[in-house]
Amino acid sequence: MRILVADTFPETSLAELSRLGHECVYQPDLDSEQLRETLGEAEVLVVRSTPVTAETLEAGGALRMVIRAGSGTNTIDSAAAARLGIHVCNVPGRNAVAVAELAFGLLLALDRNIADNVADLRAGHWDKRRYSRARGIHGRRVGVLGLGRIGLRFAERAAAFGTHVYALDNPERDRQTRERVEELGIELVADPHELAQTCDVLSLHLPLTEATHHIVDRELLARMRSDAILLNTSRGELVDEDALIEAMESRGIRAGIDVFRDEPEGGTGNITSRLAAHPNVYGTHHIGASTEQAQQAVADEVVHMIGAFRAGSVLHCV
């Protein structure tokens, strides 16, 4: 099959696709306009965060499948794909540990002011007193909003650090998750506001849908303690960024943020978000899934999906 891989992808997996007889074009830094222009006769498109719009899908005359090499499919116009008969697949779960690790890393870094510590030392300042007031993580109440594959991995890490873990109840939870919830002693609560009010830390692990858009709004932020920490490694649009900036400025809330409302397309560029530059924020470059382990696991699944699609299997995607 003719495949356009439009984002970073392990070399070994590209070689594997060629070995299997596929024709691969590797263009990892495309923005959505360049993507449209580069599609050509590709039958399969593999993307990470570059938006795939209706126009792009229409431009791909030979396109039969779009694979999002990650969990969320919010960057792909799935309705247009369905109209055009193009399959949309994602790879949920393979990067769950990596995202959970980053969320927990941001929590530890914020609690100990690690980035500020490092920046001060690099600038030649020694100020032990300034950094001697961390609250500590052990014994804190950690709220997990979204107990899916990533949320559960985050909850496991939080439990291992001796925190009390709370999570939003979801009646559709499968048996395995219910068992894990019991093993970890996770306390389920009924609504996001209760979670925000109860916890010292609130970590978001939700997909972006109409129902979750701005789930962290003024009202929810008002329930959070002023020394609380918000973590968002899911999608920027889950948070009303203006409301968060207000809450940080009026009440001192701090945040670890890996995802922003307006992320530059194609992997590099300028970010204009006020949130990214705010002193109460430890921000990273949407790198939750960006570990070698996670990217290899995702790529293995992508290679498998392409093989199955070529062999005519029905893929249960998204």
Ligand code: MLT
């Ligand atoms: C995901 O949806 O899993 C991530 O956004 C993937 C990524 O950053 O590549």
